[in-house]
Amino acid sequence: MADYYDELLKLCGFEDREIEEERPRIEKAFERLGIGPEDMETADSWVRQNHDVTLKGVSKLLGAWLKELIDVVLARDEGKKIVYYGFPAILGPGLILSASSKDVFVSAPDMVLDHTMGQIFNKLTPILEAGEANGLPPGHALCSLWQAKIGGIAKGMIPVPDLALASSYYCDMGSKADDLVTALYGVPVAYIDGVMDSYWGEFPDYLPERVHYLGAQINQALKKAEEVLGIEIVPDAWERSQKDSRPFRDNLVRLVELMKADPVPISITELELMEALSSSSTGRGIREGIRAMDILIPEMEERVKAGRGVSEKGAPRVMLRAGHTSDPRVTHLVEETGLAVPLTFILGSWGGVRVKPKGNYHTPGEIIADYEMSGGYYHGTEAQIKFYEKAAELMKLDGFIATYLYNCRPVATISHPQKKYLEETTGLPVLSLEIDGFDSRAYSADSLRTKVETFAYMLKEKKKSAKA
Amino acid sequence: MKALEKLDEHLKTRVTDLSKAKEQGRKVIGYPAGGYFPEELALACDAIPICFIQGGNNETLKDAGAYICRFFDPFWRSQVGYLTSGKDPYYTIADLIVIPITDNHVRVFSNTVGYYTPEIESFVFGVPHVKDNLALEYYLQGIRRLKNKLEEFTGVEITESRLKQSIALCNRERELLREISLLRKSENLVLNSKDFVALNHGSFLADKEVMIAILESFIKELKDTPPLSKDGPRILLTGSTLAQGDSKVMDIIEDTGGVIVMEEFAEGIRPYWGEVKVEGDLMANLAESYFMDRVCPGWFRPGAERLDFLIQLAKDYKAAGVIWYQLLYRESYKVESYFFPARLKKETGLPMLTVESEYDAMETGPLKTRIETLIETIRR
Numbered sequence: 001m002a003d004y005y006d007e008l009l010k011l012c013g014f015e016d017r018e019i020e021e022e023r024p025r026i027e028k029a030f031e032r033l034g035i036g037p038e039d040m041e042t043a044d045s046w047v048r049q050n051h052d053v054t055l056k057g058v059s060k061l062l063g064a065w066l067k068e069l070i071d072v073v074l075a076r077d078e079g080k081k082i083v084y085y086g087f088p089a090i091l092g093p094g095l096i097l098s099a100s101s102k103d104v105f106v107s108a109p110d111m112v113l114d115h116t117m118g119q120i121f122n123k124l125t126p127i128l129e130a131g132e133a134n135g136l137p138p139g140h141a142l143c144s145l146w147q148a149k150i151g152g153i154a155k156g157m158i159p160v161p162d163l164a165l166a167s168s169y170y171c172d173m174g175s176k177a178d179d180l181v182t183a184l185y186g187v188p189v190a191y192i193d194g195v196m197d198s199y200w201g202e203f204p205d206y207l208p209e210r211v212h213y214l215g216a217q218i219n220q221a222l223k224k225a226e227e228v229l230g231i232e233i234v235p236d237a238w239e240r241s242q243k244d245s246r247p248f249r250d251n252l253v254r255l256v257e258l259m260k261a262d263p264v265p266i267s268i269t270e271l272e273l274m275e276a277l278s279s280s281s282t283g284r285g286i287r288e289g290i291r292a293m294d295i296l297i298p299e300m301e302e303r304v305k306a307g308r309g310v311s312e313k314g315a316p317r318v319m320l321r322a323g324h325t326s327d328p329r330v331t332h333l334v335e336e337t338g339l340a341v342p343l344t345f346i347l348g349s350w351g352g353v354r355v356k357p358k359g360n361y362h363t364p365g366e367i368i369a370d371y372e373m374s375g376g377y378y379h380g381t382e383a384q385i386k387f388y389e390k391a392a393e394l395m396k397l398d399g400f401i402a403t404y405l406y407n408c409r410p411v412a413t414i415s416h417p418q419k420k421y422l423e424e425t426t427g428l429p430v431l432s433l434e435i436d437g438f439d440s441r442a443y444s445a446d447s448l449r450t451k452v453e454t455f456a457y458m459l460k461e462k463k464k465s466a467k468a
Numbered sequence: 469m470k471a472l473e474k475l476d477e478h479l480k481t482r483v484t485d486l487s488k489a490k491e492q493g494r495k496v497i498g499y500p501a502g503g504y505f506p507e508e509l510a511l512a513c514d515a516i517p518i519c520f521i522q523g524g525n526n527e528t529l530k531d532a533g534a535y536i537c538r539f540f541d542p543f544w545r546s547q548v549g550y551l552t553s554g555k556d557p558y559y560t561i562a563d564l565i566v567i568p569i570t571d572n573h574v575r576v577f578s579n580t581v582g583y584y585t586p587e588i589e590s591f592v593f594g595v596p597h598v599k600d601n602l603a604l605e606y607y608l609q610g611i612r613r614l615k616n617k618l619e620e621f622t623g624v625e626i627t628e629s630r631l632k633q634s635i636a637l638c639n640r641e642r643e644l645l646r647e648i649s650l651l652r653k654s655e656n657l658v659l660n661s662k663d664f665v666a667l668n669h670g671s672f673l674a675d676k677e678v679m680i681a682i683l684e685s686f687i688k689e690l691k692d693t694p695p696l697s698k699d700g701p702r703i704l705l706t707g708s709t710l711a712q713g714d715s716k717v718m719d720i721i722e723d724t725g726g727v728i729v730m731e732e733f734a735e736g737i738r739p740y741w742g743e744v745k746v747e748g749d750l751m752a753n754l755a756e757s758y759f760m761d762r763v764c765p766g767w768f769r770p771g772a773e774r775l776d777f778l779i780q781l782a783k784d785y786k787a788a789g790v791i792w793y794q795l796l797y798r799e800s801y802k803v804e805s806y807f808f809p810a811r812l813k814k815e816t817g818l819p820m821l822t823v824e825s826e827y828d829a830m831e832t833g834p835l836k837t838r839i840e841t842l843i844e845t846i847r848r
Contacts, residue, residue: 135803135806135807136803136806140796140797140799140802141539141797141799142799142802142803143799166769168597168598168769171572172571172572172597172767172799172800173799173800173803175597175769176766176767176769176771176799176800176803176804177803178769179769179770179771179803179804180803180806180807182770183807184807189769189770191597191598191769191770193596193597193598193603193769194596195569195594195595195596195597195606196569196572196575196594197569197592197593197594197610198592199578199582199590199591199592200578200579200581200582200583200586201582209606209609210594213596213602213603213605213606216602217598217602220600220602380575381575381579382579382582382583404537406537406538406539407539409539409540409571409572409573409797409799410572410575412536412537412539412540413536413572413575413576413579415536415537416534416535416536416537417535417579417583417584421583434537
């Protein structure tokens with residue numbers, strides 16, 4: 001029998017059969033999340049306002065996020081051993097654990113809450129406030145992604161994990177907040193440590209010591225996970241996880257390739273939904289994401305073939321750092337000003353911007369570490385800025401809206417150097433824009449509008465005069 | 469105290485002395501505060517180590533604003549400001565800047581040196597955030613690369629005997645600082661915290677042998693010094709950074725009648741609890757002492773070792789309260805300040821006050837009110 005949420009779930013790509021099969025789980029999860037009939041109208045209009053649900057692939061993608069949410073919320077009830085990793089994350093260890101036991105559930109629940117309670121239900125604020133009240137107060141530029149995680153746990157929406165995989169190689173806040181989870185809930189932590197100690201001018205090189213250290217830390221964390229979770233990592237877990245997630249990566253490459261078209265066929269918001277899923281889930285989200293992409297790719301190809309898109313043909317093309325995880329209006333703002341956004345920094349990893357790893361390593365930890373070093377994200381500030389430089393050529397960009405997150409120290413390091421460097425090396429204009437990529441209460445689309453509109457106007461005039 | 473006057477005199481001409489030393493071919497090695505640069509290596513190749521410890525001035529943050537956004541620890545933004553503005557001669561006199569990278573706040577300084585002031589040669593190495601054998605090995609690899617760099621840069625080989633001598637020198641300095649600091653365990657206090665901090669800060673800038681002589685004469689002078697007043701509550705002051713020039717919180721504590729009996733800071737206070745062994749593999753000994761033996765800062769994970777140490781210090785130094793002085797946006801300390809007070813209360817019964825600063829004069833009033841309230845509460 002149909003229930004109050006059926007229509008919303010169908011809007012988010014659920015099949016009738018799936019709703020029926022999952023109904024008890026959906027209801028249990030929604031109850032815990034405080035989602036009721038009164039939320040449906042808001043959610044329906046919020047989804048339609050922010051996502052192109054005329055594309056079946058996009059609907060399916062939203063559904064994939066919802067399924068991941070239900071899985072996170074019910075993981076404890078369903079007897080899973082729960083592992084949370086910090087975001088952004090080196091995903092390999094999570095994939096290995098997930099591939100080693102069906103009883104283990106590995107996820108980045110903060111990202112899941114942002115993309116569902118934020119992007120679908122527009123109900124993230126009370127969760128963030130619970131995070132603020134439980135050790136991560138406002139006014140100190142603390143990570144709002146972590147506020148969502150702590151808030152979700154404090155409100156009993158998501159379960160307390162059995163193990164935290166701490167990303168101690170990138171962000172100081174994350175691994176320290178894992179200590180907070182330990183202090184509050186007694187959760188054991190497996191730290192994966194690393195140091196971003198590259199010198200300016202070093203990228204794309206990196207010292208073998210960094211790979212050895214990070215790799216050994218990953219191997220050590222996996223050992224600890226075995227002990228804490230009482231599982232054994234199967235010998236082919238790494239290969240298997242790679243095989244299972246390969247279609248996701250291959251599809252992302254194809255999607256990014258399609259974004260080279262003019263006009264850009266789809267809002268970057270939808271592609272970011274896809275990319276973020278690949279780094280937030282190690283289980284059903286990946287499988288469902290692959291299904292969504294299989295539908296979305298032909299839909300996009302059709303648009304490209306027909307010359308249809310979300311921007312005007314010939315619109316100035318800019319690159320962003322990332323889409324907003326909880327409030328798509330912030331990302332849409334750029335497109336609303338008449339700019340085309342074919343790529344984000346994050347998606348760039350899948351679009352040929354990446355440097356090849358050195359490849360002389362054999363343990364899973366070192367293979368992963370080598371891959372991540374070459375990826376640049378965990379290498380250092382310079383590597384991140386050089387990614388933008390490379391993307392300019394790849395996507396035929398006219399400028400950059402180089403956002404940086406005020407409350408994420410590793411990202412905020414690029415605030416000023418990125419503008420100087422990119423303007424000097426590419427000759428393209430750069431708007432260095434301070435935002436909060438996870439929480440739009442202080443950095444809303446409207447608060448950013450004047451800056452973005454002015455930049456867009458300038459780019460459009462520049463392009464016009466170049467044509468003339 | 470005559471020793472402190474001597475230190476002042478020495479530091480007054482220090483920049484000029486450094487310039488002269490440079491003219492004679494000696495190299496000045498600048499390094500930022502944090503305690504992970506083994507000065508012994510610089511001394512062993514006849515170079516002069518100078519630590520960047522200046523802070524507390526909001527004007528410098530404005531200078532830094534041209535290079536980095538606001539949301540970094542003001543001490544590290546200060547380092548960017550001092551380096552790029554040239555307003556403090558210690559920051560521009562260095563021939564080589566060595567940066568042990570600890571957290572992302574330090575990376576901002578490292579990026580600035582590498583990108584904005586490429587005319588100043590720099591060398592970076594990483595300090596892991598966990599204490600285990602893998603991390604120790606990584607740190608050791610870093611200081612081995614540093615040793616090679618210093619040898620190449622100065623043209624002086626760091627022989628075993630030279631390194632041993634410099635270790636002995638630095639051990640002596642640490643021993644003297646420790647001896648002075650330990651005197652504060654007594655109920656009959658003979659020195660105040662500001663004098664100890666002045667000595668500790670001075671040790672980052674002064675000639676090593678001169679500093680040792682000053683510390684020795686300070687200890688002699690203390691023997692004839694009458695005890696200070698016993699009235700005020702004994703305070704353990706802790707936090708991320710206590711820079712030279714950042715005396716606001718210390719001043720307020722003293723003005724409101726509190727007596728600081730111990731300062732535990734990761735940056736700005738030279739670690740003096742341990743010694744470097746002079747037998748065996750000296751590089752390994754340096755790594756063991758500087759990385760493993762030293763009580764870790766708040767950005768290590770987990771931070772339990774430091775929190776245990778604080779509780780022990782509070783007991784040993786008979787503190788009546790703890791003031792946790794953190795700098796704005798240093799997230800490691802902010803997060804720990806949330807859950808540590810409950811543990812402190814449980815294990816010692818002591819109250820803790822968390823105060824925060826961005827080196828802004830406007831903070832003084834609210835800081836004073838809060839600190840006064842704590843002191844008053846303890847008194848009652």
